[in-house]
Amino acid sequence: MDRWDPIQLTPSHRPVPGPQEIIQATQDQVGLYDGRIKAEDYPNGTVYLTNHRILYIDSKDPVRKSIGLPLRFIHGIHHYGGFMSSSPKITLELYPRPSNVDLHALSNQDAISGVSGLDKTLGALSLKSQPSWVCKICYHSNEGSLIKCAVCGVKKPARDENTHVVKAPVSDSFLLNAPKDLSSHPHNKAGGGDDAAPGIACPACTFHNDPFMIQCEICQTELQDPQSIAFMLDRQEQHQRSIRQLPSTIDVGSSSSSSIPSAMNGSASNLPASDVSTGKGLGAGKFLTSVTSLYSGSVTKSSEDANSVKLSFRGGGSGAFHTLLKAAMSAKAWESIPKQQPEDRTMALALNSNAAPTPVIKVGGISGIMRSVETNQKATDETLSQAFQDLEALIDKAAEMVTLAENISKGLAKSNTMNNEETATFKAYLLSMGIAAPVTKDTAGVVFHKELARELFEFILPVVEREGGTMSLMDVYCVFNRARGVELISPKDLHTACQLFPELNLPLRLRKFDSGLLVLQTLSRYSNDEVSESILSRIKNLPPGSSLDAIELASAVQISVVLAQEQLLMTEARGLICRDESVNGLRFYDNLLDKWEI
Amino acid sequence: MSDVTASNAAAGLSQSPALASGFQFPSIHNFPPFYTLQPTASTWKNQAELWSTIIMRYYKHHRLYQLDLDDTAVNDQLFNNQRINRRLKPETIQAIVDVMVKKGDAEWDATSKKRRAIVYWRKPEDWAEMILAWVFELGLNNSILTFYEIAHGEDSEGQEFHNIHPTVLQKTMEVLVRRGIAATFQGATFEEMGVKFFNAGAK
Numbered sequence: 001m002d003r004w005d006p007i008q009l010t011p012s013h014r015p016v017p018g019p020q021e022i023i024q025a026t027q028d029q030v031g032l033y034d035g036r037i038k039a040e041d042y043p044n045g046t047v048y049l050t051n052h053r054i055l056y057i058d059s060k061d062p063v064r065k066s067i068g069l070p071l072r073f074i075h076g077i078h079h080y081g082g083f084m085s086s087s088p089k090i091t092l093e094l095y096p097r098p099s100n101v102d103l104h105a106l107s108n109q110d111a112i113s114g115v116s117g118l119d120k121t122l123g124a125l126s127l128k129s130q131p132s133w134v135c136k137i138c139y140h141s142n143e144g145s146l147i148k149c150a151v152c153g154v155k156k157p158a159r160d161e162n163t164h165v166v167k168a169p170v171s172d173s174f175l176l177n178a179p180k181d182l183s184s185h186p187h188n189k190a191g192g193g194d195d196a197a198p199g200i201a202c203p204a205c206t207f208h209n210d211p212f213m214i215q216c217e218i219c220q221t222e223l224q225d226p227q228s229i230a231f232m233l234d235r236q237e238q239h240q241r242s243i244r245q246l247p248s249t250i251d252v253g254s255s256s257s258s259s260i261p262s263a264m265n266g267s268a269s270n271l272p273a274s275d276v277s278t279g280k281g282l283g284a285g286k287f288l289t290s291v292t293s294l295y296s297g298s299v300t301k302s303s304e305d306a307n308s309v310k311l312s313f314r315g316g317g318s319g320a321f322h323t324l325l326k327a328a329m330s331a332k333a334w335e336s337i338p339k340q341q342p343e344d345r346t347m348a349l350a351l352n353s354n355a356a357p358t359p360v361i362k363v364g365g366i367s368g369i370m371r372s373v374e375t376n377q378k379a380t381d382e383t384l385s386q387a388f389q390d391l392e393a394l395i396d397k398a399a400e401m402v403t404l405a406e407n408i409s410k411g412l413a414k415s416n417t418m419n420n421e422e423t424a425t426f427k428a429y430l431l432s433m434g435i436a437a438p439v440t441k442d443t444a445g446v447v448f449h450k451e452l453a454r455e456l457f458e459f460i461l462p463v464v465e466r467e468g469g470t471m472s473l474m475d476v477y478c479v480f481n482r483a484r485g486v487e488l489i490s491p492k493d494l495h496t497a498c499q500l501f502p503e504l505n506l507p508l509r510l511r512k513f514d515s516g517l518l519v520l521q522t523l524s525r526y527s528n529d530e531v532s533e534s535i536l537s538r539i540k541n542l543p544p545g546s547s548l549d550a551i552e553l554a555s556a557v558q559i560s561v562v563l564a565q566e567q568l569l570m571t572e573a574r575g576l577i578c579r580d581e582s583v584n585g586l587r588f589y590d591n592l593l594d595k596w597e598i
Numbered sequence: 599m600s601d602v603t604a605s606n607a608a609a610g611l612s613q614s615p616a617l618a619s620g621f622q623f624p625s626i627h628n629f630p631p632f633y634t635l636q637p638t639a640s641t642w643k644n645q646a647e648l649w650s651t652i653i654m655r656y657y658k659h660h661r662l663y664q665l666d667l668d669d670t671a672v673n674d675q676l677f678n679n680q681r682i683n684r685r686l687k688p689e690t691i692q693a694i695v696d697v698m699v700k701k702g703d704a705e706w707d708a709t710s711k712k713r714r715a716i717v718y719w720r721k722p723e724d725w726a727e728m729i730l731a732w733v734f735e736l737g738l739n740n741s742i743l744t745f746y747e748i749a750h751g752e753d754s755e756g757q758e759f760h761n762i763h764p765t766v767l768q769k770t771m772e773v774l775v776r777r778g779i780a781a782t783f784q785g786a787t788f789e790e791m792g793v794k795f796f797n798a799g800a801k
Contacts, residue, residue, distance in 0.1 A: 545611060547630070575640045580630040582684065589631045592611075593645045598624040598652070 003094055004067035004309075007055055012454040012506055013062040015048055015055045020333065025049040025324040026444040026451055029315030032056060033089070035308055041065055046447060047311060049324055051333035054092070054311075069094075069309065071325075072334050075146065079322040088318035090311045090325065095145055131203030131221055133157075141204075317446060380404065438487040450504060452489065453497040457506045459483055464508065464522055468559050473498065473510070473518035475560070513566040514573075532571035539577060539590050547580060547587040614681065621659040627652065633684035635693060646697040649686075652676070653694070654703060658719040663763030665704070665715045667691060707765070722769040725759055729770060730779065730795065732757055739795040745771075746789035764788050 008016040017023065025048070032042035042065060045058040051071075058065035069092070076093035133156055134141050135149035142149055147156050199208035200223050202216035209217055216223055313321065383400055444451040456476075463479060464471045473494070481488050498510035498520060507523035538556070539548050554564035568588050571577050578591045611625040626632055626648055636642040656676050657663070665671060667688045672678065678685040686694075695715045698704035702721070707714040720728075729748060733739055736753060747753065749767055754760045759767075771793055774780035783792035 572641075573638055575638050578631040578636050578638070578641050578645075579634050580684075581634040582630065587630075589629070591641055592626065592629055593631065593636065593641055593648060596626050596644070596648055598626065598648065 003073055004056070004069045007053075007057075007066050007068040009057065009062060009066055010454070010458055012457045012504065013057060013066075014451070014454045014458070015050075015057065015066070015068070017050060018052060021050045021052045023048050023050050023439070023443050024328060025321050026439075026447050027313060027315065027317040027321050028059070028447045028450070029313070030056070031087075031312040031314060033310030033312060036310075042067070044314070046450075047321070049321060049328060051328050051331060054325070070334065071329060072332075074329065075148070075150075077322065077325055077329065079318065082313075082318070087312045087314045088316070089313065090318055090322055092309045092311070094307045094309065096147060096307050133204065315446065438484040440487050449493065449496045450500055452493060453500040453504055453506065456480060456494070456497055457501065457504075457508055460520065461508065461522070464520055468557060470519050470521045470559060470563055472560055472563060473520060476520050514569065515566065517562055517566055519563060519566075528570055528574065531567050532574050532576050535567060535571045536576045536590070539588065547589045549585060549587045617675070619660060621656060623656075624652065627679060628682055630682055630684050633679070633686050633690075635687075635690045646694050649694045650698045650701070650703055653698070653717060654719040657717045661761065663716055663766055665691075665695065665717055667713045705765075716763060716765050718766065720758075722766065722773045725762070725766065725770040726773045726777075728757075729759055730774065732759075733795050739797055742783065742792045742794045744785065744789060745791045745793065748793070749789075 010016055015023070026046060028046045029044060030047040031044055032039040042056055042058060044060070045056050045062075045065070048055040048057070053068045053070050055068040056066065073094045074092045075095050076091075078091040078093070080089045080091065082088035132141055132144050133146075135152060135154055136157055137154045138149060138152040140149055140151040142156070148154065149156070199210055200213065201208050202219060202221055202223060204221040205216060205219045207216055207218045209223055213223055215221065311318075311321075383404060439448065439451040439455045441448050460471070460476055460480060464476075467475075476498075477491055477494050480494065495510075495518070498508075498518075501508045501510065509521050509523060511519050511521050513519070534557075535548075535553065538553070539546075542548065548568070550561050550565035550568055553559075553568060554561040557564070559567075568577070572579060572588060575594055576591055577588045578593050580587045580589060611628045613625050614623045614627060616622040632645065632648070636645050653665070653676065657665075672685065672688055672691070677691060692712055695704050695706070695712075698717070699706060699715070702718065704715045704717045706712050707716065732754070733743070738753075743751075745764070745767055748759070749762045749764070750760070759770075762770075768788075771780060771782055771791075774793075774795075775782055778796070780793050780795045783794070785791040
């Protein structure tokens, strides 16, 4: 679970997508398993699949229990269809994280906690240079961080398993390998078995490089830093010396240092815990290795647990999720995150769309500025013309167009060259294009309406507030669909989504007036008291004997006439005002009838 | 009274001048919403109350008994306020009378299908007392009087029940008969009906 990070949420408890991040699937009623054990804190929530992450948002406590897992941590996906009362599950196998394993090793073995300093150094070292390895079955060259072959799935071999008795659990192997690798050099040297050249053997191709090489001359694999190796060796020799000085419980007697590993391995298992702790900092790598072997059963299990996460789909939908997850994994969107600065986006867009990045010519002075302006214009033109070529292209370019619109409005904010009215109108057009990645039935599936409600809430709240806290559903429908661009929704979907506001605890309400008019209101506006009191005081503030009609109210408080009418009727129904129907239409007066006495 | 005047002024309602007959409408009569049937129940209740009070006062002042939902009634200054150019619709008047009927202040003429109502600005029981007092005063007990003599006779001139509406008179007599104070005798017409007051009715 520690590989999941807390994520940012919008006020309506949807995830905030990162740059270029698009939500691809959503599924509710999903529980998390940490390894094989249910993760207590994450029993039921909504899982979002984006092209970069898997996000879990708890249904009960979304603020504190919302976490995300980058897809790049995942190297394997298994789908389990479910059987009888067991829900379908997707198991995600994760790449081990060094610090994570380190923690595990330590927490499992309190007895050797004293070695943590060195251990960490070793861990850091191993992290720094994980040598690539070649699968012994299919000969595929794998990245150092992989523990299984990317092609055939065969586990990474523990490199010196032939010479060493101890066989570390595979998932921990890279950590444990590091000290072994280090220790193997002096042993080899001392025993004179292998090449005694002062070079560094490449961990991948075994070529002995000059000690000052950073990369292998043959295969360019990163070599371990000779200086830190030297330091390690130094430390290790000190430890070995100290072991020799220890009481005879440990049979160090062997003079040849090459026998030390096996002797230690043999004796370590006999070591009482106290003795292990007195051997503080001694041959940490070895000790870790040997003691790990004692615990290997539990360690294997815990490391397996640490390196896999299960999503349990109690509400179904695992199949579609699995398919999309696989697609997202193979798309590897995270590898192509453009790294340009946000303010330089237009430029970057241009570069992207041109595919061949134009070299940035650094020319100072006016001509340089002119040229960059020209390039910008060209790029914008191209994006625009491409986008409008046909609808298909427009859909593809939607995100870019939105970015462009945002940039233009930002630019407008800076320059005041246009007159204000024009600017305002233009801005209004741009602003109403706001939703970059609209929630669709495809991406949200069963939770479509909930997601839609959240999206709608985020989008419409400022609009509704600008409109005075109330907006008719018709207007909402138009504005919302315009913002969604091509992903139009039906009135029924909108209606359903609006009805979910109370359930999702969002401060907007769909309200039906007696006449059948549907409006969206902010929660504060939802209170009849407030509206009717304000209308009553408005009427009372008029000159005595005057009245108010819907049109006057509408223009006074900037709402639609239909809505003003509804508010008047509502106030009337509460007995605060009374009506006068005449040839002049329906007008409302302070309710004198209610308190008149004759 | 001063409170009412003050609130009238606050509400911006002017006082109507007294009619030639001496009747003065309360200023609520100049309140435009007063002429619209209020859809809100509580408001309507008060509105109907106000109207029935005004109708009763107006009828009492002018010694009117019968309310007809025809053009004459609807155009009457009671229901048609030309100052503010508002008038009650016949349906609204009907609704108001319905409320009055429920309270016992009026009664629909059974044959008129809610087109005609009798307004009891005085209850039959009160009329009965009044007539009884008049009979005993004149020493007409134990003799037979016709309904005509009571309503239109010379002796009843100046009495409040002079020109009383026949239906109201009949209701009144029914009250007396029920109380065992009087007995009625059938006549050829309503006006020829006779009534005899017994001594027992004397107090």
